[in-house]
Amino acid sequence: MRDFDIAIIGAGIAGASLAAEISAFKSVLLIEAEAQPGYHSTGRSAAFWDESYGGPSVQPLTTASGSFLANPAPQFHDGPLMHPRGALHLGTQGHQSLADALLSDFADSGVRFERLGRASIEQHVPGLLPDWISGLWEPDCCDIDVGGLHGAYLRQAKRHGIHLQCNARVQSVQWKAGCWHVSAAGMNWTADILVNAAGAWADEVAKMAQVRPLGIQPYRRTIAQLSVSPAAPVNLPLVIGLDGSFYFKPDSGGTLWLSPHDETPTVACDTAPEEIDVALAIDRLQQVVDWEIHRVEHKWAGLRSFAPDRKPVIGPDPKNAAFFWLAGQGGFGIQTAPATAKLAASMIVDTVVPPAGVNAIEYVPDRLH
Template sequence: MTNTIQHADFLIIGAGMAGASCAYFLAPHGSVILLEREDQPGYHTTGRSAALYIESYGNAAIRALNRAGKPFFLNPPKGFAQDPILTPRGSLTIAEADQVDALEAAYAEQAATIKGLEIVEGQRLLDLFPAIDPEKTVRGLYDPNDMDMDVHALHWGFIRGMRDKGGKLVTDADVRGLTRSPDGWSVETRAGTFTAPVVINAAGAWADEIGKMAGAKPIGLVPKRRTAFTFDPPEGLDPDKLPAVVNVNEDWYVKPEAGRFMGSPADETPSLPTDAQPEDLDLAIAVDRIENATTLKVGRFHSRWAGLRSFVSDKTPVVGFEPGLEGFFWLAGQGGYGIQTSAGLGMTSAALARGAALPEEVSSQGLKASDLALDRPALANAVYFTG
């Protein structure tokens, strides 16, 4: 640790997708330092995400953020990324005989707003995903609009863009203490001491712990473990030409991933903030569900991992200043939506952190700052999660 004191207009704690996107949109408006506790950004959650852009995914606030960021993803600024952020994939939600009513309800809810949404069965179902077991799966809901997201390109596009605008990334900067003085905030880390009038808490699963250091009230953040693995396809089946597949109950999914399949039990197991690792039981559950619903055989894992997705009670991000704690700003609770909301949430948090109104891209989608604020009713009785 050095004794150097560095100053900025904005200090952002956490260089995952949330912190990086906020830094990108803040950098044109003031000096930014992005602090990361690990030796590389995105280690705990962003780097373990295999994202789809699903415009209809999530609650009303999440869907508004999805829509607000879509133009950025489709047409990012020149030099932001070498390859497209979004590429066509499509998704197929499948149902067994006793799940058809749930599938029909999903179609009824989404059909009016999603162009091309299609109920499929029989040969059409097999054409879309030949590994469907027709003796079990009787109907599907196909959405051709869902797209793969290049998480690495997006994340580093934000970081690179921040740097190009004068921002700074500091790694190995685990926060040891936060203190408030009349001049602003002082953040002590193993990489040195940093000061700023505004501190943005984008620490992911650790956000409530950072808030506690600063003297803020908890927002009730609960990190939840999500397990995933990759495995080889059967001979003759090219995953890259197939849609992602999820059971209508959302208790497993399979997604093509670089010539292989990625599978998951779609678990949401509450966890303390930690370097999450896959549990043997979760892996076994996923394999059993996938092999029972399809003709795929997992065989052996090519890779396996787990990550934390952190939620508050209403599964809506918390974005705004802590009342009574001047200059302490929350950017937390993205849950399982952090990648696809990153552009919308980045421009939103950057505006609110500097005291500006929501950008037109966001407000035009019907989202209000109060929908994300700390004083919303859902957070009124939040407590610390203790495992």
């Protein structure tokens, strides 16, 4: 006997989006260790949709998610979940080869870029220091309403009758008698399929289930919210260093979100920002613009988790098809969530149509065994 068709561990954007997609067809248990879903990586996202972010292997999932985010069904969400921002990949004379490589990587993808010279760059970024003379403009980059998207997925899943159990850190997972036996917070359930959407904890869940871990490594990413003068323009694009050393974008009220684009290996945990990383971010910003920094209003850190080849892991484990991987989504889990959830659901429910333009073979866990 089993309690549910599907048990999903992790109610962040990965688990919530899949639950919403399959709960019309299957009974679903959604297990969350924290008091509320999305506490870790989902709730600490920099909240943008950028087709080139994550590289060519991630771009098909991002592109396939765009129309859903721009025009969701009325019953899913009232209005668009992303809004135009634009992205500027910014460099010095020494970064020309990096710009060329970025254009080459996406030459046949349909991602739109435009080369910009100094005069055009200054129209996007006031107060730019003299060294920054080259850029690639990516006009289709948008902000994402992360809270709105995550909440809409949870509401859809609940309308379909899922059981969401928060404050339930998984204590044991066992495969016996043809189903999974899951214990968490003194409760016990059974399910036919176990979905590992545990983010930074994905390999820990696999070990618990006696499934071979895939080497999914969490990394710390730092963001600081700064009060600056002049105030950050509301139409400032997402500005990304071509060398990968920073990105920044405006927040409401004229403040600035700034990251040193750090990836510090760490254990899975409730991570916190390090002062050295905040200082590094500010130092890098001061080498780009002449703005005065008044104070750090807020700072936080989140975890980004990657498989060894930095591609998402989506699909059944080759040794036990009842163990389904939905992990390794790095820092692009939000912007790829609609397509990723559709793809995962199509592997579990035959009647779900996979997203167009996405090759499932790119993401199956078999590649890592």
